[in-house]
Amino acid sequence: MTLYFLVKYLHVLGAIVILGTGTGIAFFMLMAHRTNDVAFIARTASVVVVADAIFTLSAVILQPITGGLLMLLSATSITERWLLASLVLYAIAGLFWIPVVFMQIEMRDLARTAAEQRSALPERYVVLFRRWFAFGLPGFGATMLILWLMIAKPF
Numbered sequence: 001m002t003l004y005f006l007v008k009y010l011h012v013l014g015a016i017v018i019l020g021t022g023t024g025i026a027f028f029m030l031m032a033h034r035t036n037d038v039a040f041i042a043r044t045a046s047v048v049v050v051a052d053a054i055f056t057l058s059a060v061i062l063q064p065i066t067g068g069l070l071m072l073l074s075a076t077s078i079t080e081r082w083l084l085a086s087l088v089l090y091a092i093a094g095l096f097w098i099p100v101v102f103m104q105i106e107m108r109d110l111a112r113t114a115a116e117q118r119s120a121l122p123e124r125y126v127v128l129f130r131r132w133f134a135f136g137l138p139g140f141g142a143t144m145l146i147l148w149l150m151i152a153k154p155f
Contacts, residue, residue, distance in 0.1 A: 004073040011066035015147055017059040024145065025051060026136055027103075033129055042115040045108035052101060060097070063090070081155040089142040089149070096139030103132045 007094070025048050032044035076083065110125040 002112060004070070007066050007069045007073060012062065012072055012150075014059040014063045014066060015143075015150065017055055018063070018143055019140075019147065021051060021055040021059070021137075022140055025056075026133075026140070029129075029132070038119070038121055039112060039115040041121065042108065042111035045104060045111050049101075049104050049108050056097075060094070080153075082149045082153045085155075086146045086149045089146045093139045093142035093146070096135045096142070100132055100135050100139065103128050103135070107132065 028044055028120075029048055032041045035041070071078065071083070078084070107125055107128050110122055110128070114121050115123070
């Protein structure tokens with residue numbers, strides 16, 4: 001196995017982790033939210049925050065490193081249009097993902113407080129949940145397009 005293929009494997013694995021964790025987090029948060037069970041939502045949001053910190057963050061940090069190494073090892077120019085498009089989409093995904101992290105933390109805290117007080121979720125939670133969902137769509141869509149660009153290299 002060459003260094004190039006090892007780095008490529010790690011790069012693809014990072015993409016899988018980002019997409020898989022993002023999909024899983026979205027699914028579990030949505031399903032918990034739909035139950036209206038405040039304690040369950042609080043527990044789910046707690047796990048989501050941890051999963052995002054461990055899996056998504058580590059993959060998000062490693063992707064540019066492995067991508068840069070792949071460029072060097074394959075002599076791919078940063079001026080390749082598919083690569084430039086991927087980098088722009090990566091920045092867009094990040095612009096949507098970073099606020100989502102803070103939304104998840106606040107949603108977790110609001111749900112925990114409501115669960116401890118045995119009260120309904122506050123309106124702020126509902127507003128954050130809607131915003132979290134809305135931010136997830138372009139963020140996830142951008143990562144899906146990046147994956148397609150990595151594979152197809154259409155231009």
